[in-house]
Amino acid sequence: MRTTDTTMRVRWRFLVGAGLIVAAIAYLIVAAIQSTSEYYLTVNEVSARRATLAGQALRVAGRVKPGTITWDPRTLTLKFAIMPPPPQGNSGVTPVTQADPPTAPSFKVICKGEPKPDMFAANRDVIVEGTLGSDGVIAATQVLTKCPSKYQPSKGS
Amino acid sequence: MPNLGELALAVALLLAIYSILANLYGARNNRADVLQSARHALWAMTVMVALAAISLWMGLLTSDFSLAYVAEHSSRSLSDFYKFTALWGGQEGSMLFWTLLLSIFTSIAAYQNRTRNPEIAPYALAVLGAVAVFFLGMLNFVTPPFLLLAHRPPDGADLNPLLQNYWMAIHPPSLYTGYVSTTVPFAFGAAALITGKLDDTWIRTTRRWAIFSWFFLTLGNLFGARWAYEVLGWGGYWAWDPVENAAFMPWLVMTAYLHSVMIQERKDMLKVWNLALIGLAFALTLFGTFITRSGVISSVHSFTQSGLGPYFLSFVIGVVVMYTALLIYRVPDLRSPAEFESYLSREAAFLFNNLILVGIAFAVFWGTIFPILSEAVRGVKITVGPPFFNKVNGPLALALVFLMGVGPLIAWRRMTVKNLLRVFAAPAVLGVATGVALFALAGLRQWYVLTAGSLVGFVAGTILAEFRRGVVARRHIVNETVPRAVANLISKNNRRYGGYIIHIGVLIAFVGIIGSSFFKTQVKRTVKQGQSFAVGPYQIKYLGLTTADTPHMASATARIEVLENGREIALMDPARVFYKAPQQPATQVAIRSTPLNDLYVVLAGIDDGGLVTFQVFLTPLVLWLWAGGLVMALGTVVAMWPNVRERAAIAQALKAQRGEDEELAADIARGTD
Numbered sequence: 001m002r003t004t005d006t007t008m009r010v011r012w013r014f015l016v017g018a019g020l021i022v023a024a025i026a027y028l029i030v031a032a033i034q035s036t037s038e039y040y041l042t043v044n045e046v047s048a049r050r051a052t053l054a055g056q057a058l059r060v061a062g063r064v065k066p067g068t069i070t071w072d073p074r075t076l077t078l079k080f081a082i083m084p085p086p087p088q089g090n091s092g093v094t095p096v097t098q099a100d101p102p103t104a105p106s107f108k109v110i111c112k113g114e115p116k117p118d119m120f121a122a123n124r125d126v127i128v129e130g131t132l133g134s135d136g137v138i139a140a141t142q143v144l145t146k147c148p149s150k151y152q153p154s155k156g157s
Numbered sequence: 158m159p160n161l162g163e164l165a166l167a168v169a170l171l172l173a174i175y176s177i178l179a180n181l182y183g184a185r186n187n188r189a190d191v192l193q194s195a196r197h198a199l200w201a202m203t204v205m206v207a208l209a210a211i212s213l214w215m216g217l218l219t220s221d222f223s224l225a226y227v228a229e230h231s232s233r234s235l236s237d238f239y240k241f242t243a244l245w246g247g248q249e250g251s252m253l254f255w256t257l258l259l260s261i262f263t264s265i266a267a268y269q270n271r272t273r274n275p276e277i278a279p280y281a282l283a284v285l286g287a288v289a290v291f292f293l294g295m296l297n298f299v300t301p302p303f304l305l306l307a308h309r310p311p312d313g314a315d316l317n318p319l320l321q322n323y324w325m326a327i328h329p330p331s332l333y334t335g336y337v338s339t340t341v342p343f344a345f346g347a348a349a350l351i352t353g354k355l356d357d358t359w360i361r362t363t364r365r366w367a368i369f370s371w372f373f374l375t376l377g378n379l380f381g382a383r384w385a386y387e388v389l390g391w392g393g394y395w396a397w398d399p400v401e402n403a404a405f406m407p408w409l410v411m412t413a414y415l416h417s418v419m420i421q422e423r424k425d426m427l428k429v430w431n432l433a434l435i436g437l438a439f440a441l442t443l444f445g446t447f448i449t450r451s452g453v454i455s456s457v458h459s460f461t462q463s464g465l466g467p468y469f470l471s472f473v474i475g476v477v478v479m480y481t482a483l484l485i486y487r488v489p490d491l492r493s494p495a496e497f498e499s500y501l502s503r504e505a506a507f508l509f510n511n512l513i514l515v516g517i518a519f520a521v522f523w524g525t526i527f528p529i530l531s532e533a534v535r536g537v538k539i540t541v542g543p544p545f546f547n548k549v550n551g552p553l554a555l556a557l558v559f560l561m562g563v564g565p566l567i568a569w570r571r572m573t574v575k576n577l578l579r580v581f582a583a584p585a586v587l588g589v590a591t592g593v594a595l596f597a598l599a600g601l602r603q604w605y606v607l608t609a610g611s612l613v614g615f616v617a618g619t620i621l622a623e624f625r626r627g628v629v630a631r632r633h634i635v636n637e638t639v640p641r642a643v644a645n646l647i648s649k650n651n652r653r654y655g656g657y658i659i660h661i662g663v664l665i666a667f668v669g670i671i672g673s674s675f676f677k678t679q680v681k682r683t684v685k686q687g688q689s690f691a692v693g694p695y696q697i698k699y700l701g702l703t704t705a706d707t708p709h710m711a712s713a714t715a716r717i718e719v720l721e722n723g724r725e726i727a728l729m730d731p732a733r734v735f736y737k738a739p740q741q742p743a744t745q746v747a748i749r750s751t752p753l754n755d756l757y758v759v760l761a762g763i764d765d766g767g768l769v770t771f772q773v774f775l776t777p778l779v780l781w782l783w784a785g786g787l788v789m790a791l792g793t794v795v796a797m798w799p800n801v802r803e804r805a806a807i808a809q810a811l812k813a814q815r816g817e818d819e820e821l822a823a824d825i826a827r828g829t830d
Contacts, residue, residue: 007496014497014505018512025516025553029523032548033541040528040538059540073683073764113681115761115772118390118742 038129043084046132047105054134059127065106066122078111078120078143082128107132111140119145162212163303169205169260170293172198177286184279192279196267199282202289203260210257213250213302217243222313225304226250232315232738234709242326243316245333248465249302254330255446256292258337263289266341266366274362280348281341281359288340291472299468315738324384332377332404336442338370339407342414343439346432350483355490360418360431365797367435371415372793374408379786390744390759392679392774394782397546402525403445406518410438413514416507416564423569424504428491429484430511436480441518443473448525499571506564513557520549547674555608558667561660562616565623584622588615609671613664620657620664627654647795655796659789666785672778673755681761683770689720693775695756696720702769711735712745715760715769719749731760731771755779 039053043062046053060082068081083106109128120126120143130140176198183191213226217240222228230247231240244250263285270278296302319325342363349359381404386394395401414434420427447469497504524541531539566580591614595601601610627650628642637645647654682690689698700716714732718725729747736743749756754777762770 010498011496013500014508017500017505018508021509021512022516025513025520025549028549028552029520032545033524033527036541036545036548037527037531037539038542040540045537073762073768073770076681076683076770115681115759115770118744 043082043105043107046107050132050136053132055131057129058132058138059129060107060138061125061127062107064120064122064124064126068108069120069122071116076113076115078114078116079109081106081108082126082138085125108137109140109143110137111143114142117143117145160303162209162216163301165205165208165212166293166296166301166303169202169209169256170290170297172202172205173286173289173293176202177283177290180279180283180286184283193271195279195282195286196271199260199267199286200264203264206253206257206260206293209296209302210244210253213253214241214244217241220313222311223305223309225306226302228306228310228313230313230316232313232709234707234738235313235316235321238326239316239321242320245329246316246320246325249296249300249304251329251333252292252296252300252465253302255333255337256289256296258333259285259289259292259340262338262341262366266344270362274358276354277345277348277352277359277362280351281344284344284347284351285340288344295465295468300465312738315736318734318736318739318741318743319388321736322384322388324380324387328377328380328384331373331380335370335372335374335377336407336445338366338373339411339435339438339442341366342370343435346435347480347483350432350480350487353487353490355428355487357418357421357425360421364418367411367415367418368793368797371408371411372790372797374404374411375786375789375793378404378408379783379790383783386779387746387748388743390746392677392757392759392772392776394673394779397521397524397543399525400449402521403441403448406521407438407441407445409514409518409521410434410441413511413518414438416514417511420504420507424493424495426493426495426497426504427508427511428493429488432484432491434511434515436477436484437515437518440473440477440480441522443469443476447473501567501572501574501577503564503567503569506560506567510557510560510564513553513560517550517553517557520553521546524549551605554667555605555612558609558612558616558664561663562612562619565657565660566619580622581619584615584618587618588612590614603675606671606675609667613668616660616664620660623657624654649800651798651800652796655792655794655798658792658795660792662785662788662790662792664785665788666782669778669781669783669785672781673776676778677774677776679772679774681770681772683762683768685767690771692756692773693754694721695726695775696723697758697771697773699769699771702763708737710737713760713763714745715771717747717758717771719756727756729756729758731758733760733763750780752780753777 038057038059040059040061041049041053043060046058046060062082063085065081065083068079070079071077083104109130111128111130117126124145127144128138128140129142129144130138132138176195179191179195179198182188183195213224215221216224216227217231218237220227220231220233220240226247226249227243230243230250235243239246245254263282266285267282270281274281342359345359345363349355378401381401382394385396385401414431417427417431417434421431447466497508499505524545528538528540531537562584563581568576572580588611592607592611595607595610601607624643624646627646628639631637631642631646632639647658678693680690680692684690684699686699686701689696691697696719698718698720700718702713702715704713705711712732712734714730717729717731719727719729727749729749731747732745734743734745735741744759744761747758754775757774757776759772759774760769761772764770
């Protein structure tokens with residue numbers, strides 16, 4: 001017969017073991033978050049916090065500014081400027097007909113060594129991954145285009 | 158037809174509501190006739206939902222662009238096959254498809270339990286009916302699939318090009334089948350909590366459902382990975398995108414559940430845990446739909462961002478709160494007479510395996526919702542990408558693989574150290590030998606790869622030892638050849654050996670994941686016609702470009718020659734395609750797969766001056782991942798296979814024991830298998 005005492009001791013041993021596993025998982029999560037997190041910002045937010053962001057890993061969401069795209073296939077270098085999407089405009093393909101306010105911030109983006117994304121074009125919504133240099137240029141490691149209109153909700157008839 | 162579909166959905170909603178009331182009333186007042194009427198209502202509901210689905214399919218196949226859904230997700234030039242799959246190519250259709258599956262599964266559960274489990278089945282069917290009411294409510298009031306356009310457009314906007322791929326034809330149905338079928342075990346778990354009939358009836362009744370669900374979740378994840386690999390053109394198959402995570406989390410939790418129910422069946426332990434797991438699995442399937450549809454978490458796969466989010470969130474929260482409250486209320490009745498006795502026991506191994514699986518699910522969940530949390534708490538959106546998930550899950554995966562070797566071989570209750578050494582000595586030697594071979598012969602130096610390799614050797618050793626033990630035991634009793642003994646071993650203990658086959662599949666897939674994650678290389682090069690460049694051991698020569706033009710799409714295809722040691726080994730044709738209706742370009746990857754490595758060529762760019770840009774990935778062992786997945790699927794089929802002999806034996810035993818009639822005994826046997 002096992003005494004209640006032994007039972008209690010064994011139960012405690014298991015609680016400690018399970019606790020250690022949970023603690024280890026928690027530690028892995030916390031440590032990994034600290035070492036891998038990136039700010040996810042809009043162009044306006046980058047502009048507002050510019051001073052504190054230099055050298056920091058970023059994901060910047062914005063829209064490709066028309067007339068700024070250059071693409072050199074030989075060196076796989078893509079250059080463009082990223083600007084905030086116009087207020088209200090929630091569709092990735094709505095062309096911007098009105099001139100943007102002159103004060104709208106924009107940042108130059110240089111992405112080297114990556115092929116041009118499939119749906120990359122002026123006025124498309126993109127996410128740029130990279131770091132912001134002290135010169136205000138974003139050195140991008142990746143440019144992701146968001147899927148356009150196909151995925152917009154139906155407005156009915 | 159559209160009006161018919163709309164009407165059918167309205168009737169289905171009423172039938173679902175009626176079935177809940179009838180099930181509850183019938184169960185309370187012991188009225189078999191009312192319960193039968195409830196079942197009939199559920200079957201009629203299924204017919205109605207099927208009618209609605211058929212009428213949407215008819216709309217798609219006949220290109221009836223007066224229907225908004227058809228106009229937005231199909232086009233005249235789309236092939237009939239993709240018109241058919243367009244049913245789940247958009248939100249309203251996906252919801253309808255989901256509801257169709259839910260209705261079918263509910264009907265089957267109602268049929269299976271028409272005489273069995275009279276105490277909990279009506280409540281389980283009421284829960285299933287309630288879930289159906291939610292989805293039918295969405296279809297009737299929030300995302301109606303049969304909206305008509307005021308002006309019928311001449312042609313549709315076409316199915317998203319990324320979805321025009323045969324993997325997309327089978328990936329969503331598999332995943333949805335997996336998602337939706339978790340509802341059945343969940344409903345029986347909830348019914349056990351509602352009625353207080355808390356023995357393992359609900360687990361035994363839905364065991365096959367749980368394995369069925371796991372089977373399709375596995376295939377759904379696998380096909381999704383395969384689709385991403387073939388279509389998205391970035392050379393990988395898994396990016397820890399929220400959408401992928403949403404499919405992965407229920408799989409993890411169901412995996413934990415399938416293991417922990419064995420502890421309850423054998424030892425009557427972990428009762429609260431099992432009920433919690435099935436609730437969690439169900440909630441995660443809803444949560445997955447919520448995050449993919451609500452747009453609260455930015456995903457590269459931006460799905461429809463729609464008004465569906467708040468409803469799903471409310472439903473998930475409602476389900477979790479009610480279920481948790483019930484569970485807490487019943488905790489005093491769920492105390493287990495048995496206790497864990499020793500770390501060196503199968504119970505302990507399974508407990509730790511469960512903690513790690515749920516831990517991985519939690520880490521994935523945390524990483525997925527972290528942007529929302531950080532924005533709420535610190536006012537700034539912080540995202541974590543694939544490095545986070547790899548860092549956390551890498552070590553946990555190693556621990557899991559280790560336990561996969563230990564769990565099946567270690568004894569129940571407690572094992573002496575001497576026995577432990579006897580059982581595990583040979584597999585451990587095999588593991589160490591594998592590690593040494595990888596270090597010395599293959600020249601590998603990454604500690605993770607070496608550890609993973611050793612563990613794979615160790616686990617493979619334990620599975621081999623298990624098969625060997627069984628074969629030796631059989632041949633000791635009956636005179637059989639070795640292959641015959643293996644076949645008999647599997648067919649007579651299909652649940653156990655099906656499980657081992659799944660484990661073998663996991664090992665093969667794990668090798669594929671390690672190889673493709675650690676040793677992938679890529680080359681990007683812009684070349685003129687006739688130029689060549691090196692990728693690993695291969696030379697790639699660009700031979701020329703051909704173009705094609707159809708009403709549906711325009712394409713440019715590059716022809717390349719792959720040479721190894723100066724000898725041609727393959728011709729490949731990566732292409733770029735422009736889909737005309739949605740005005741969208743897409744890439745068509747060319748892949749050459751061998752068991753050793755995959756050569757993956759993307760035609761990344763074409764310029765006016767005759768220059769083309771290739772992006773080439775050389776990824777070792779990717780094929781192992783798909784092969785491992787198929788072995789897992791095979792093992793699941795073996796484990797699910799009805800074991801005729803076992804049933805007959807149980808039926809016989811019961812009959813002999815109690816002298817009761819044959820039919821009843823057969824029914825009981827069906828329930829226990």
